[in-house]
Amino acid sequence: MDFSFSDDQQELRSAVAKVLSDWCTPADLHARYVALDADTGRAKGRWEAIADLGVCGLLVNEDAGGLGLSDVDLIGIAEEAGQVILPEPLSTTAGVVFPIAASTAAGAPVVAAALEQGLSATFGGVAFGPKRHSVSTTLDGAMATTPRVANGSADLFLLVADVGGELQVHLTGRDGVSVVATPSLDLTRDLATIHWTPSAETLIASGEAATALVEELLQRAALYSAAELIGLCDAMLTLTASYVSERKQFGVPVGSFQAVKHHLAGARVRLEFSRPALYRAAYSLATNASTAAHDVSMAKSMASDAADEAARVSLQCHGAIGYTFEYDLHLAMKRAWALSADFGDARSHRTRVFDLVSAARA
Amino acid sequence: MDLTFTPDQEVFRQEARTWLEANVPQPGVLRSLDTKEGFEDHRVFERTLFEGRWSVVSWPEAFGGRDVGIMEWLIFEEEYYRAGGPRRVSQNGIFLLAPTMFEFGTEWQLDRYMAKMASGEEIWCQGWSEPDAGSDLAGIRSKATKVDGGWILNGQKTWCSRGAFAHRCFGIFRSDPEADRHRGLTYYLIDMAAEGVTVRPIGQLDGETGFAEVFFDDVFVPDEDVLGGIGEGWKVAMATAGSERGISLRSPARYTEAAGKLMDLLASTPAGDLGGYDPRAAIADDVVKAYIDAEAYKLHTYMTATKVRAGHKVGAEASATKIFWSEADVNIHRAALRLLGEGADLYEAQERGGLDLSEWLDGYLFALSGPIYAGTNEIQRNVVAERMLGLPRG
Numbered sequence: 001m002d003f004s005f006s007d008d009q010q011e012l013r014s015a016v017a018k019v020l021s022d023w024c025t026p027a028d029l030h031a032r033y034v035a036l037d038a039d040t041g042r043a044k045g046r047w048e049a050i051a052d053l054g055v056c057g058l059l060v061n062e063d064a065g066g067l068g069l070s071d072v073d074l075i076g077i078a079e080e081a082g083q084v085i086l087p088e089p090l091s092t093t094a095g096v097v098f099p100i101a102a103s104t105a106a107g108a109p110v111v112a113a114a115l116e117q118g119l120s121a122t123f124g125g126v127a128f129g130p131k132r133h134s135v136s137t138t139l140d141g142a143m144a145t146t147p148r149v150a151n152g153s154a155d156l157f158l159l160v161a162d163v164g165g166e167l168q169v170h171l172t173g174r175d176g177v178s179v180v181a182t183p184s185l186d187l188t189r190d191l192a193t194i195h196w197t198p199s200a201e202t203l204i205a206s207g208e209a210a211t212a213l214v215e216e217l218l219q220r221a222a223l224y225s226a227a228e229l230i231g232l233c234d235a236m237l238t239l240t241a242s243y244v245s246e247r248k249q250f251g252v253p254v255g256s257f258q259a260v261k262h263h264l265a266g267a268r269v270r271l272e273f274s275r276p277a278l279y280r281a282a283y284s285l286a287t288n289a290s291t292a293a294h295d296v297s298m299a300k301s302m303a304s305d306a307a308d309e310a311a312r313v314s315l316q317c318h319g320a321i322g323y324t325f326e327y328d329l330h331l332a333m334k335r336a337w338a339l340s341a342d343f344g345d346a347r348s349h350r351t352r353v354f355d356l357v358s359a360a361r362a
Numbered sequence: 363m364d365l366t367f368t369p370d371q372e373v374f375r376q377e378a379r380t381w382l383e384a385n386v387p388q389p390g391v392l393r394s395l396d397t398k399e400g401f402e403d404h405r406v407f408e409r410t411l412f413e414g415r416w417s418v419v420s421w422p423e424a425f426g427g428r429d430v431g432i433m434e435w436l437i438f439e440e441e442y443y444r445a446g447g448p449r450r451v452s453q454n455g456i457f458l459l460a461p462t463m464f465e466f467g468t469e470w471q472l473d474r475y476m477a478k479m480a481s482g483e484e485i486w487c488q489g490w491s492e493p494d495a496g497s498d499l500a501g502i503r504s505k506a507t508k509v510d511g512g513w514i515l516n517g518q519k520t521w522c523s524r525g526a527f528a529h530r531c532f533g534i535f536r537s538d539p540e541a542d543r544h545r546g547l548t549y550y551l552i553d554m555a556a557e558g559v560t561v562r563p564i565g566q567l568d569g570e571t572g573f574a575e576v577f578f579d580d581v582f583v584p585d586e587d588v589l590g591g592i593g594e595g596w597k598v599a600m601a602t603a604g605s606e607r608g609i610s611l612r613s614p615a616r617y618t619e620a621a622g623k624l625m626d627l628l629a630s631t632p633a634g635d636l637g638g639y640d641p642r643a644a645i646a647d648d649v650v651k652a653y654i655d656a657e658a659y660k661l662h663t664y665m666t667a668t669k670v671r672a673g674h675k676v677g678a679e680a681s682a683t684k685i686f687w688s689e690a691d692v693n694i695h696r697a698a699l700r701l702l703g704e705g706a707d708l709y710e711a712q713e714r715g716g717l718d719l720s721e722w723l724d725g726y727l728f729a730l731s732g733p734i735y736a737g738t739n740e741i742q743r744n745v746v747a748e749r750m751l752g753l754p755r756g
Contacts, residue, residue, distance in 0.1 A: 261747035276661035350650040
């Protein structure tokens with residue numbers, strides 16, 4: 001039993017964190033709120049800087065152009081992406097789409113080329129429900145489907161569809177889809193609706209193989225969104241702790257009042273106990289543990305609740321300034337709201353935990 | 363990161379499991395440890411544990427332990443709760459005082475006290491709180507006055523768990539009334555049979571005397587029973603408090619075991635028949651939350667144990683831990699009582715799906731003390747806010 005990260009893992013995380021915080025400041029995020037497409041060059045430069053680190057191929061085997069590392073190496077990096085409220089799909093590309101696509105014969109060369117070119121990726125067409133996954137359905141292969149994705153400006157799209165009753169996983173570039181912006185409350189998520197038609201050229205898995213990939217896709221999506229939520233939670237509490245230590249009322253910092261302390265301490269305790277659950281889930285995915293589904297659902301439900309609570313108390317402890325558009329808190333808060341509901345909210349994952357535990361104990 | 367146990371640890375687990383299955387008494391055989399007879403029943407069981415060398419596995423062999431590491435201790439605890447082992451009558455000594463003794467005790471003190479603590483021959487109680495010093499521990503007023511060869515104690519302690527029947531007491535007294543409130547304290551190891559000690563048992567929620575008031579009227583304590591330096595009582599006490607709130611008092615196994623049973627209870631509860639509103643479903647989410655919290659506490663403990671093994675001291679995180687386990691315990695038991703619904707307050711034995719339902723009620727009463735003792739959770743939240751988040755002191 002060694003529940004810790006190695007020096008190498010910690011160094012890699014710090015190195016990526018440094019690049020992320022240099023390239024993704026609150027000012028950058030505010031700029032995107034004002035005009036998502038008014039690219040000042042920062043967004044393009046930011047993704048290039050991330051791609052140059054090589055982290056997108058972290059989970060991809062070396063013979064497919066990746067680094068051949070594991071989820072335990074990547075999980076802390078995804079936390080850092082949450083910490084800076086990164087608008088780009090770093091954890092989605094590295095933790096979800098690339099490892100899944102690279103595990104198929106048809107997808108592997110596409111991933112290898114994408115790594116070479118520094119491309120980003122996103123996914124859609126599947127949702128996590130309380131009892132089962134819902135999938136975009138087409139009556140037959142000719143009919144287009146319209147899933148929603150985050151990071152609509154990504155280069156590659158991993159899309160799931162039910163084509164005439166058969167589950168299929170497709171991988172396509174931008175030329176295979178039409179992207180229509182579908183703004184959400186968190187504008188920096190770049191939410192979009194994808195119009196596309198499944199075809200033989202984009203198919204990477206079908207039938208049983210697709211079912212297994214979709215299960216893995218949902219676990220990966222839940223795990224890496226949980227990691228970002230933990231980062232967001234930490235960022236919100238740090239920002240709020242700093243604010244209440246400065247802001248004075250009645251001649252003293254408001255953070256010296258117990259009512260304020262207890263709000264923040266409660267959220268800090270939630271964060272403290274959500275982290276080990278996150279790391280165990282990453283370890284279980286990395287080692288193909290039979291408990292991976294349970295461990296991931298537990299981690300996502302805890303992270304969703306922790307971030308939701310942190311958002312709630314952070315706003316309250318800030319007072320009116322936290323309610324403004326110009327202050328930084330809403331950047332993190334809106335991302336936290338979105339991710340806590342995405343890929344299964346806390347309660348859907350608890351339903352899954354109950355089903356898995358009951359089956360195991362019966 | 364490696365979240366598996368070594369082959370040696372698995373052998374250790376198996377050995378513990380086999381021994382415990384053969385030696386842990388059936389539920390209900392030992393009478394309540396908060397009664398005079400039950401206290402003795404539990405001491406007999408402690409003796410059995412000690413003879414099997416399972417009472418204090420992480421201690422040096424010289425005092426009856428196996429000199430194993432913190433992970434093995436956690437494994438033992440998992441097996442202990444899995445086997446349905448009874449509450450430890452010696453817990454104040456072996457879990458709270460012992461880590462402090464190993465850090466501050468003299469060789470004479472270790473030789474004199476540790477083996478008897480491990481065997482249950484001497485049961486220890488804690489003499490910290492006073493009528494006017496609870497969460498504000500540094501406000502204690504009971505006095506120690508220097509005399510030839512020792513100290514004379516006067517004053518009153520209260521809420522001393524096991525105090526009604528204990529043989530010895532570890533307490534903090536004000537040895538220098540002139541020094542500031544954190545510096546004038548000294549830590550003593552006291553004989554409860556000494557002349558001038560008067561014990562008045564206090565009935566707890568269940569009516570039994572799990573704790574007591576203890577009065578000190580010119581009680582003599584020899585110099586060799588000062589633990590740590592004179593005037594160092596606060597520092598020594600805080601080392602104990604770290605253990606109490608940290609990982610040595612409440613091993614996660616207690617919660618994961620109860621939470622597993624809680625999941626079984628939910629599975630065995632018939633669905634309601636109230637049209638569209640199923641009360642079982644309304645409670646189910648609380649049940650799974652409680653289960654997840656117990657799991658999370660276990661994982662957090664493994665992580666803390668990894669850090670401790672690497673030489674890291676448990677600091678303010680101990681306060682976060684204390685809040686988390688004490689609330690998880692309440693939530694687990696409260697969810698069970700809600701599932702049981704009408705009749706949850708009955709003492710008579712009920713059974714469903716192989717579960718003894720009356721345990722939930724006892725467990726709930728016990729759990730309710732958790733957010734209060736070892737420093738209330740309100741005080742712990744102040745510590746978390748100030749030391750983990752850096753908020754200003756009030």
